[in-house]
Amino acid sequence: MKTIAQFAIGYEQMLDATGRACGELPSFANDAETMQRMYSTMLLCRLFDTKAINLQRTGRLGTYAPCTGQEATHVGVGAAMRAEDVLCPVYREYGTQIWRGVTLTEILTYWAGDERGTHFSGPREDFPWCVPIGSQTPHAAGVAMAFKVRQQPRCAVAYIGDGGTSQGAFHEAVNLAGAQRLPVVFVIVNNGWAISVPAAEQTAAQTYAQKGLGNGVPGVQVDGNDVIAVRKVMEDALARARAGEGPTVVEAVTYRLSDHTTADDATRYRPAGELEAAWQIEPLLRTKGYLEQRGWWDEAREAQLRAQCAVQIDTAVQGYQNRPAASTDDMFDHLFARPPAALQEQKRIARQYGADASH
Amino acid sequence: MPRVTLVEGINLALARALADDPDVVLIGEDIGVNGGVFRATDGLQKRFGKLRVQDTPLAEGLIAGMSVGMAAQGLKVVAEIQFMGFLYPALDQIANHMARLRNRTRGRLTCPVVIRMPHGGGIHAPEHHSESLEVLLCHHAGLRVVCPSSPARAYGLLLAAIRDPDPVMFLEPTRLYRLAKQDVLDDGQALPLDQATILREGDDVTIVTWGAMVHDSMRAADLLMQEKISCEVIDLSSLSPVDHDTILESVSHTGRLVIVHEAARHAGLGAEIAATVAEKALYDLLAPVVRVTGYDTVMPYFAQERAYIPGVARIADAVRQTLQG
Numbered sequence: 043m044k045t046i047a048q049f050a051i052g053y054e055q056m057l058d059a060t061g062r063a064c065g066e067l068p069s070f071a072n073d074a075e076t077m078q079r080m081y082s083t084m085l086l087c088r089l090f091d092t093k094a095i096n097l098q099r100t101g102r103l104g105t106y107a108p109c110t111g112q113e114a115t116h117v118g119v120g121a122a123m124r125a126e127d128v129l130c131p132v133y134r135e136y137g138t139q140i141w142r143g144v145t146l147t148e149i150l151t152y153w154a155g156d157e158r159g160t161h162f163s164g165p166r167e168d169f170p171w172c173v174p175i176g177s178q179t180p181h182a183a184g185v186a187m188a189f190k191v192r193q194q195p196r197c198a199v200a201y202i203g204d205g206g207t208s209q210g211a212f213h214e215a216v217n218l219a220g221a222q223r224l225p226v227v228f229v230i231v232n233n234g235w236a237i238s239v240p241a242a243e244q245t246a247a248q249t250y251a252q253k254g255l256g257n258g259v260p261g262v263q264v265d266g267n268d269v270i271a272v273r274k275v276m277e278d279a280l281a282r283a284r285a286g287e288g289p290t291v292v293e294a295v296t297y298r299l300s301d302h303t304t305a306d307d308a309t310r311y312r313p314a315g316e317l318e319a320a321w322q323i324e325p326l327l328r329t330k331g332y333l334e335q336r337g338w339w340d341e342a343r344e345a346q347l348r349a350q351c352a353v354q355i356d357t358a359v360q361g362y363q364n365r366p367a368a369s370t371d372d373m374f375d376h377l378f379a380r381p382p383a384a385l386q387e388q389k390r391i392a393r394q395y396g397a398d399a400s401h
Numbered sequence: 402m403p404r405v406t407l408v409e410g411i412n413l414a415l416a417r418a419l420a421d422d423p424d425v426v427l428i429g430e431d432i433g434v435n436g437g438v439f440r441a442t443d444g445l446q447k448r449f450g451k452l453r454v455q456d457t458p459l460a461e462g463l464i465a466g467m468s469v470g471m472a473a474q475g476l477k478v479v480a481e482i483q484f485m486g487f488l489y490p491a492l493d494q495i496a497n498h499m500a501r502l503r504n505r506t507r508g509r510l511t512c513p514v515v516i517r518m519p520h521g522g523g524i525h526a527p528e529h530h531s532e533s534l535e536v537l538l539c540h541h542a543g544l545r546v547v548c549p550s551s552p553a554r555a556y557g558l559l560l561a562a563i564r565d566p567d568p569v570m571f572l573e574p575t576r577l578y579r580l581a582k583q584d585v586l587d588d589g590q591a592l593p594l595d596q597a598t599i600l601r602e603g604d605d606v607t608i609v610t611w612g613a614m615v616h617d618s619m620r621a622a623d624l625l626m627q628e629k630i631s632c633e634v635i636d637l638s639s640l641s642p643v644d645h646d647t648i649l650e651s652v653s654h655t656g657r658l659v660i661v662h663e664a665a666r667h668a669g670l671g672a673e674i675a676a677t678v679a680e681k682a683l684y685d686l687l688a689p690v691v692r693v694t695g696y697d698t699v700m701p702y703f704a705q706e707r708a709y710i711p712g713v714a715r716i717a718d719a720v721r722q723t724l725q726g
Binding site for chain 1: 426452453457458460462463465466467468469470471472473474475476490493494497498503504505506507508509510511542543545565566567595642643645
């Protein structure tokens with residue numbers, strides 16, 4: 043039998059676990075300010091995550107999905123995107139969202155069970171968090187279709203997890219994007235675990251990146267703890283998309299250093315030692331190491347940044363805790379531009395009874 | 402004024418919307434060069450191009466999901482699901498996203514989408530091609546559900562649906578696609594959403610119905626007139642929201658109510674209408690409410706579909722039943 047098609051999956055890594063360059067660095071990696079900003083956002087995410095988990099543990103926040111361990115992927119993707127691009131996130135990619143202007147107060151408001159948190163003041167066209175797994179990927183393909191119809195040089199980016207790639211919606215979206223050469227990048231964040239199911243049990247595929255290939259879409263794998271490599275791979279994929287050359291599937295290999303959510307207990311299923319090993323290759327250590335080796339960072343700057351982040355987080359928490367109370371009217375007022383008359387009676391009843399304390 | 406069938410009325414409305422508004426985009430399976438399996442989009446791709454009238458890959462969940470993304474960017478998407486039995490894969494996107502996007506972003510992103518789909522049986526179609534699943538849609542807040550009963554109403558209601566800033570599920574009765582022709586003025590005039598319409602005034606019994614069952618109900622009303630029974634026939638048109646006021650007003654006049662729908666009885670829309678009449682107009686009733694519906698069975702393959710779909714005899718008997726002392 044002759045071979046009629048062949049495929050390969052590339053792997054990109056530019057920093058080793060200590061932050062030493064192990065590949066040719068892109069030009070942005072030589073810019074101190076750019077790299078400092080990326081590291082600063084990563085650290086802000088880490089510290090914010092700790093705060094949010096504490097708020098949940100002390101009854102001041104609902105169930106929260108942490109991002110610890112995945113900051114390089116999230117910030118690398120955010121830094122590669124343009125402001126006019128559109129993000130379709132899952133629910134823990136705060137690094138990308140913060141880079142794009144979503145506020146910490148908005149993130150907390152959302153996880154407090156309050157839809158007002160999705161009324162982003164910054165990236166007005168970005169999608170809100172998406173809970174039904176995989177269902178955000180067709181949205182990104184649709185957004186990209188709108189860009190194509192209107193001939194706008196913009197791109198959509200969809201996140202999805204390793205478990206999410208088992209959903210049909212993911213394959214349907216990638217397939218459409220390939221068939222129509224849509225300006226979209228699908229970022230698979232392979233963090234090792236889909237709640238309790240390890241990546242190895244999710245699929246027989248050697249990589250998640252190759253899940254694009256069956257749909258005619260190129261895939262590339264990147265070290266998701268290497269913020270320089272992630273940004274570079276994303277910049278290349280976005281440039282390709284913007285030039286009309288079609289979509290890319292990017293697999294960022296990282297690790298969920300946290301529980302799935304604050305309602306989860308990963309000790310029930312994660313083998314001993316795995317977490318400790320993952321902490322040895324975590325992304326902040328590596329990025330800070332790179333900055334230090336370039337002479338762009340020291341302990342004094344680190345202390346100063348941590349103090350700044352603490353103030354920023356405290357201010358955000360105050361803004362979140364002092365937000366105006368929600369009204370029962372909110373349930374009714376945003377369903378339709380022109381709400382049907384029949385809703386008015388129920389709105390009145392909800393107003394009359396409010397939240398029932400007898401539950 | 403052209404005399405057109407219902408499917409031609411839909412085609413006229415789609416062409417009008419595409420011509421009037423550059424943001425209108427049609428998507429669906431086989432809607433391009435083939436013009437749709439019922440020919441609702443016949444000739445539109447040739448006239449408006451492949452980006453405005455797009456053939457999609459064969460995946461209903463994708464059609465609904467990409468509609469959400471396109472609509473969030475401000476395009477007015479008119480998507481076709483080839484038959485209502487193939488709606489199920491799209492329900493995740495419709496219920497979880499399309500119906501909710503405005504609410505969950507507090508109006509920052511919206512979903513001006515129309516999903517058109519053939520509704521009901523009676524055309525000898527293959528299995529899974531004849532379903533009446535309106536309650537699956539009516540149960541979800543954030544959606545409007547519309548079902549026309551004639552070429553002119555299809556034209557006007559479809560234009561209204563496309564111009565509405567929120568998602569509208571547009572159910573097209575397959576049995577009516579080519580049943581009759583009607584004069585339809587292609588003047589771009591939309592009909593109002595959210596309103597039932599009284600097709601025939603009467604004094605003795607109110608019949609509430611929609612879609613293809615409107616025709617059987619009108620024929621039953623003709624038949625009953627020979628027995629001096631005067632029926633008021635309401636075409637519900639808007640299945641969500643339901644125009645209860647029009648029904649209640651009619652029942653207060655006639656004192657009797659028969660609800661006719663092709664969909665199964667259990668948890669059908671007829672139950673919602675009967676319950677509302679019981680809550681708000683029980684003392685106007687001179688007889689118990691009667692429902693004439695499809696059975697609580699699987700919609701049968703076509704050899705039995707005429708036994709399943711309510712006909713004139715069942716409707717007329719139900720009306721007579723409300724008049725028996």
